[in-house]
């Protein structure tokens with residue numbers, strides 16, 4: 001089967017040596033493979049053939065696509081394609097237009113059984129199968145908006161009770177039943193969390209918070225001291241009326257822990273009692289949960305084992321901050337539940353998530369060969385692409401498939417908003433390297449009713465935005481750049497909930513199509529582990545410097561001497577970087593030389609700690 005599709009592209013004589021050539025390359029890595037060109041073969045062909053060899057022919061559909069390249073340009077046929085494929089969800093007021101993606105009927109036919117398999121996988125997942133085999137976990141974010149689907153009544157009650165307590169707590173804070181220690185209303189939220197414990201709440205705050213929310217929200221989502229100082233400085237005296245929500249599923253993420261420690265220090269310095277203003281959202285019995293319980297924080301809400309960080313927006317993680325900003329969270333849940341229902345339909349053209357996944361597969365050749373550029377034409381949806389970046393890339397960016405083959409899957413996501421980006425990088429999208437497909441997010445309602453006016457005869461400000469979107473879509477297509485358009489009537493809690501659910505499911509379906517586990521993130525651990533090793537090395541460097549700096553007279557050390565005394569000569573570059581970082585922060589003195597010429601550097605500490613020598 002594999003060779004028949006190949007032979008239609010390559011002559012039989014050249015095909016076998018080409019295959020061998022590609023196969024030997026593929027042994028290096030797939031990502032390197034994408035960068036290598038073979039004489040007379042495009043990069044796509046190299047990748048596709050290699051993929052076919054490594055997937056036993058599963059990529060035939062992709063190869064066939066390339067046989068009849070070229071997008072439909074005839075206006076009448078294009079209009080027919082538009083009408084034939086336009087998906088509409090009436091109740092949600094949501095449309096999906098995939099007419100500007102050039103998939104063929106043959107492709108659809110070949111994908112059908114794979115999509116049916118993906119639907120079955122989703123059914124199993126919703127029933128509570130271990131959908132994350134590596135971590136032995138169920139994946140249940142769909143139950144959050146339809147608790148009756150939870151596989152047992154214990155989980156159902158957990159979801160319902162948590163939702164109830166989130167609503168209750170938010171009402172009590174907003175109404176003033178729960179007050180600050182000084183008896184005033186809470187006016188600010190400081191959310192401390194990172195990754196899935198920040199991106200959803202940030203997206204939703206930007207999209208839906210009213211102009212004058214009952215509580216305004218700020219975020220600490222990094223371990224950047226200057227960033228943290230900035231947030232705290234911006235709060236100023238309002239720190240006294242700030243509700244600090246610390247969000248971490250694991251309860252042990254270093255950046256979040258550091259943010260918490262920094263905020264607690266600010267509270268101490270302001271003479272405030274943190275526990276009375278602190279709220280934790282985390283898994284039961286995590287480090288954060290235990291800290292919050294022992295210190296008697298104002299409230300704790302659970303994160304469930306079976307909800308991943310990047311799909312946690314509709315758990316307490318996203319719902320509590322949203323409710324405190326006056327956003328109707330039940331409407332968000334309704335939007336997501338309606339979208340989930342639509343995505344359970346097993347007729348592909350009636351299932352919006354399947355249509356998206358199908359288009360992603362087509363556009364990226366099922367191997368991530370093109371990037372997803374997300375362009376919402378609405379300022380309030382600015383953070384959607386950032387939110388999707390984690391959802392898509394952390395879910396799909398995997399080295400191995402479920403059978404253990406090295407596949408290096410993924411789809412890169414980026415984008416900010418239109419028409420702003422038109423004045424930044426659309427030039428390259430239209431005319432430059434063809435390595436992307438676009439997703440336009442269109443919002444039909446420009447302004448609340450009664451506020452519009454014509455800034456020139458017959459034309460409003462919103463008409464310009466509309467024109468920019470349509471113009472860009474057409475201009476890209478005219479140059480063979482494919483695009484998807486998702487249209488919503490308005491940015492409301494319901495449509496935002498629906499968008500979240502749409503993309504969550506599209507990612508799940510796509511993961512099934514390419515046979516990967518979308519629900520773990522083993523690659524993230526490598527960076528975390530390496531960061532831990534750097535900090536451990538820094539402690540050794542400090543101990544060595546301390547000993548030399550306690551001598552009389554002080555003994556400045558070269559980098560080689562430090563490395564030797566740390567017994568890690570192979571880490572000298574990292575030691576140099578540690579010294580340069582400490583010197584820039586006034587924690588080490590350079591006696592001779594400068595950081596610009598590492599070999600000349602001699603270092604000692606400004607203060608020696610004799611106690612530490614004997615510790």
Ligand SMILES: O=P(O)(O)OC[C@H]1O[C@H](O)[C@H](O)[C@@H](O)[C@@H]1O
Nearest residue numbers: 195196197248249250253309524
């Ligand atoms: O919520 P937390 O446990 O603090 O995790 C925050 C983030 O950390 C990690 O690095 C994971 O890759 C993300 O998926 C997660 O959202």
